[in-house]
Amino acid sequence: MSHKGKKRRLNGLNTNSGVAGFYDEMIVFFVVLISVFIFFGTILQTWDSYGQRRDIVGNYESTWELLNNIHHSDLLTHEGEAGLFEGNKIKAINLDNFTRHFNNSISSIYFELEIIDLSNSTTIFETNLTNHDSLGPEINIMAYRHVLTKPIAIWINDENIHPGQLRLEVWK
């Protein structure tokens, strides 16, 4: 078995100092060290931001889903027609039956819901933050906060259907 080829390759690698010889220079060592720190720092920071943003996106999706559930809910709609809210049902609703109805969606979040009749600019339903022992959102301690709206029609009777807005504010 010939060792010629192997010997030639070893010669090419500057066998006096080996691979570590590359780092023999102090300046080279520091440049490489800084590069590696920057790269791994970026990986960590990216991973952290990625996780945070994923949470925000996920929470945005679940807020939208909750808004859709309310928009389609039999509890509020006239003859089950999505987006057509019944004035009497809105008046009859209170925080207790609202919370009971949407328990799965709102058990872990702070929310505020408003139903506004746009024809006369009146708020006809509002949850007053009494569902949680909180004084309200403080921006600096919130993981996220979303405010989403949906246009609706409010059925008073067949001759009076008003434009309205469903406004949901969610924070954690």
Add this chain to the structure above:
Amino acid sequence: MKPCRRDRKGQSAVIDALLFFFIMIVASLFLNHTSFAEVEKININGKEIEYSQNVFDALMKCTVNTTNYTKIIGEKKVDVELIHKNVLELLLEDLSLRERAGGVDNNSLERGMERAISDILTNLTSYTFSNHSQIRLFNFYLLGETKYLDELITVEIGDIMEENEGNDKIVLPLEKYSIQQSWDMPDGTGVARITLFLWRE
């Protein structure tokens, strides 16, 4: 470890290290950029189309308590009052009145029914705060069309008309959301097509 060598080998190692540094920086930037691009893929378009559909559905159901238009009978002008009509009924009525050219004062249709519909649409496309102040979220353009004796009859509601060489020209932005639905005309003359265009301000 030597502080700094100035011979050829030393310089070559520094250049290699700087190259490595540069590659690491590029790789870091790339990593940062691609991860953010991935997360930002929230389906905003899907939400806005859904929002547009909600606006359209709510609009068609809303009623206008009273509105009127002016009918021209010979040399006489008669005010016709419409009570508790929903927006869809008003749009179809508007189209059928425009079919009978000459029988109705078109300006009265714009001042009456179309203004009322425009007001509802403005409310529905705005964001209303708790204190009831509003900001516009979307601009809108509502187009009603029908064909009568091979002639295209249209109703246009929106604030995008721009005067161009003496003619009113519709200028719609490239990025917009549109919802369209068709209904039979109440007088059986054909089909009415109503399209709502929405776009961000």
